[in-house]
Structure formats: C-alpha cells, structure tokens
Amino acid sequence: MIEVNTVTKLFDETKALDNVSMRMKQGGVYGLIGSNGSGKSTLLRIISGVYRTDGGSVTIEGESTFENTALKDRIFFVSDEPYFFSQYTIHDAAKFYRQYYSNWDEATFKRLCEIFPLNYKKKIHTFSKGMKRQASLLLALSANPDYLLLDEAFDGLDAVIRSLLKRIIAEKVVDKNLTTVITSHNLRELEDLCTQIGLLHYGKLVMERDYDSLKDSMHKVQLAFEQAPDEEKLKTLAPLKTELSGRVVTLILRGEREELKPKLDAFNPIFIEMLPLTLEEIFLYEMEGTGYDFSQIMD
Structure with a gap:
C-alpha cells in the first residue's frame, strides 16, 4: 500500500501540495485527476522518491522511498515528459534498465516489441511525443515493477494503443498484483480502468473514493x-x-x-x-x- 500522510511540498513560496493524505491500495489502479497545476506530477515524484517532502511523509509498505535504493528497484515512474539519452535506441535503453531493475522481464520486453508499432533501429529522441511515450511504457512494463507511476499516461496515444495499454495494465494487476497510479485530466480515459479515484485541486485533496462505491x-x-x-x-x-x-x-x-x-x-x-x-x-x-x-x- 502507498500511504500519503499530510504531505506538503513547497517550491519557493508556492505550495504545490498542501496537507494531502491518501491511501492507494495494493493491487489496484488509482486514478489521480485534476487540472494542470493541481499537484499531480509533484505527488508522483514524491512517491517515486525523486522529491523530498517539506512536511508529512509518503511510505510504500511502511518504508520511505526517498534515498531507498531497494524500494526504488520495485518502482517505475513514467514522466509526462519522457527523457532518453540522445543516442539511445529502445534496445539501448532496455540494456540500461536491465542493470537497475532486478525483476526485468525479457519475455515481456520481446513480446511488447512485437506489439508496439515503433522503429527499433531509430534513436528515441527522433520519435514523436506519442512514440516516446510508447517507448517509455514498453520499458516500464518490461521492468516488471510492483509499483507503476504514470503521469498523463494516455496523452498523445492513439485509441488502439490506449486500449492495448489498459489491457496490459489490467492483466498485470490481476496476475502480478501490480499497483498503478495514473494521473490524468481526462476522466473518460480512466473510468473503465480505475479501482480508486482521487481529485486534487490547487494542491489539496478534494475527494478520494473507491470507484465501485462511487459508481453505485x-x-x-x-x-x-x-x-x-x-x-x-x-x-x-x-x-x-x-x-x-x-x-x-x-x-x-x-x-x-x-x-x-x-x-x-x-x-x-x-x-x-x-x-x-x-x-x-x-x-x-x-x-x-x-x-x-x-x-x-x-x-
């Protein structure tokens, strides 16, 4: 379980997150929604251990992720703006991630390479935004994490790839007990996938509910x-x-x-x-x- 306890994050005088508390259940898909600037990306970076909080704490299975190498081995964060070394192809990037993710799944990588319509000989930095996102998702799923954090995961993807991604995530939730957090400002992208929903607005949590109870x-x-x-x-x-x-x-x-x-x-x-x-x-x-x-x- 991911537990967010009264978290505050400041950038200069701006409160990106203001006393936010959440519980993201194990083996589910948490949809984190809100407009641009609501604090969604900041929260994912704190959960993944990129940022330190200025107040409160974030723990996964009771442990802080910040400067926790063993726990980060089980987390994969896909940023809204994917970054790759300029000379890397997807196979180069896969070689890089194999060194850092002990649960890397080569069979999944090969299967996804057959599914995602990408040019695997081209440098990733020459890809369109949507293709870069596909490359990021392919590598993230191949890393076989226990916790997958996706910032605006469906942005720039066509309908076929979006549907494919949702199906793969759903399969891993069931088969591997994968815990996924997906941010989006588009509710329609999340309603057939999420088990929990949280709404952020100006750094504050407005609502958090189980999707089934909300729907019913x-x-x-x-x-x-x-x-x-x-x-x-x-x-x-x-x-x-x-x-x-x-x-x-x-x-x-x-x-x-x-x-x-x-x-x-x-x-x-x-x-x-x-x-x-x-x-x-x-x-x-x-x-x-x-x-x-x-x-x-x-x-």
Whole structure:
C-alpha cells in the first residue's frame, strides 16, 4: 500500500501540495485527476522518491522511498515528459534498465516489441511525443515493477494503443498484483480502468473514493407517468437534479439501487429505468454537492 500522510511540498513560496493524505491500495489502479497545476506530477515524484517532502511523509509498505535504493528497484515512474539519452535506441535503453531493475522481464520486453508499432533501429529522441511515450511504457512494463507511476499516461496515444495499454495494465494487476497510479485530466480515459479515484485541486485533496462505491452511490433515473408528476412529491427523493418533459421525469439520485427502488415504486410510474452515469457526470454532481464547480476545477 502507498500511504500519503499530510504531505506538503513547497517550491519557493508556492505550495504545490498542501496537507494531502491518501491511501492507494495494493493491487489496484488509482486514478489521480485534476487540472494542470493541481499537484499531480509533484505527488508522483514524491512517491517515486525523486522529491523530498517539506512536511508529512509518503511510505510504500511502511518504508520511505526517498534515498531507498531497494524500494526504488520495485518502482517505475513514467514522466509526462519522457527523457532518453540522445543516442539511445529502445534496445539501448532496455540494456540500461536491465542493470537497475532486478525483476526485468525479457519475455515481456520481446513480446511488447512485437506489439508496439515503433522503429527499433531509430534513436528515441527522433520519435514523436506519442512514440516516446510508447517507448517509455514498453520499458516500464518490461521492468516488471510492483509499483507503476504514470503521469498523463494516455496523452498523445492513439485509441488502439490506449486500449492495448489498459489491457496490459489490467492483466498485470490481476496476475502480478501490480499497483498503478495514473494521473490524468481526462476522466473518460480512466473510468473503465480505475479501482480508486482521487481529485486534487490547487494542491489539496478534494475527494478520494473507491470507484465501485462511487459508481453505485449515484444513479440517473427515468420515470414515466400516466399524468404529469407532482413536482413537490418528487422533492421528497432529494434529487440532485430534476428534468421534466411532459409525463417523463429524469432524476439524479444518491443511494443504493436496492434502497431507491421501493421509494420509486411508491410513485406508481408506468416504468422505471436506471441509467449508468459517466465518471465525469458523477464527479460533476458530487462536486456541486460540496460547493465546488467541477467544470472549473478540470479546466
């Protein structure tokens, strides 16, 4: 488990992180979201041991990562701006990482070289941004870490490669108990992959939830009636949002499906349909409930 305990990080007079606490469970995918400048990249660099905190602590399995060589052997951090030595091809970079990662998986490296559509004879510095990111991800997965930290992992990747990456990560989570932290400002990229979600805004943690509980705690409900429904009675359901269109009403409701069903049946509708919400919609309504404008947070 990765434990972030009241972490503060300063750059001159600017607080990049302000008293942030999180728990990232073992063997899952933690989606760390927020706008540019929210502190996501800084937090990943602290977790990976690149930065030292100015307050609080970050531990993995109870140990600090800063200046901890043995623990860093089990962590791979892919930066938003991948860096490679100017003369390195992917095979040169692989040779470099083999020296530092004791769990390097040559079979995985060879398999991914067959999958990722890259020119393995060219110098990596000549690649496009998307190709550099593919090279970084290929090497990261081949290093076979226990903790994989990905900063804006899907940025610049086409749909096919994004789908492939998600599948490979999901397989390693199941087969190897891999713990992955992925930062993104695009919720749609994360909703079919994450087991936990955390939202940072101006260096502060706004929300942290298990994805399944978050998804199951809110519903879009459509009801149809023989006559126009009584709006005042509908308010007893405490909807987060209500839309009326003739005899059809759409409600955004909090609560478990099993708890909501009998309450909805009591209105004697012609039919009831519960529709899934996207992760972006869930956060929009959750943030409105806590006084935040989610659209501004994610700009």
